[in-house]
Amino acid sequence: MTTPMNDGRQADAERRRTRVKTAIAQAQRDATPLTASSIARAAGVDPTFLYRRRDLLDALHTAAHEPTPDPASGPAVTQASLQADLANATARSARPAALVRQLEERLSKALNQRA
Numbered sequence: 001m002t003t004p005m006n007d008g009r010q011a012d013a014e015r016r017r018t019r020v021k022t023a024i025a026q027a028q029r030d031a032t033p034l035t036a037s038s039i040a041r042a043a044g045v046d047p048t049f050l051y052r053r054r055d056l057l058d059a060l061h062t063a064a065h066e067p068t069p070d071p072a073s074g075p076a077v078t079q080a081s082l083q084a085d086l087a088n089a090t091a092r093s094a095r096p097a098a099l100v101r102q103l104e105e106r107l108s109k110a111l112n113q114r115a
Helices: 004-030 036-043 047-052 054-065 079-114
Strands: none
Touching (some): 004 036, 004 054, 047 054
16 A cells, blocks of 8 residues: 555655766766765765665666767777677787697607607
């Protein structure tokens, strides 16, 4: 059963959630620090409001780890693109190492046959 008081509390909590999400988005655009205290201050809520709502805290941490897009520098760099670049670089460096091992083995066999 809902009461007007419970409905009011839920509406207030929803307004706070919206302010927190807006503050996170604004901080990302402005490239300001994304900390729980700074977001709580910007949203006008107590920091415990964030800590009690795990989804908001997760959204804050996710936003803090995403690079800020710079329109002048071209497409945004994401964690997935950085991981793909790392995998490609690892594969590129593995090929010469394998070639060096192969050439060392051939040289070793050639030198053993002469001796």
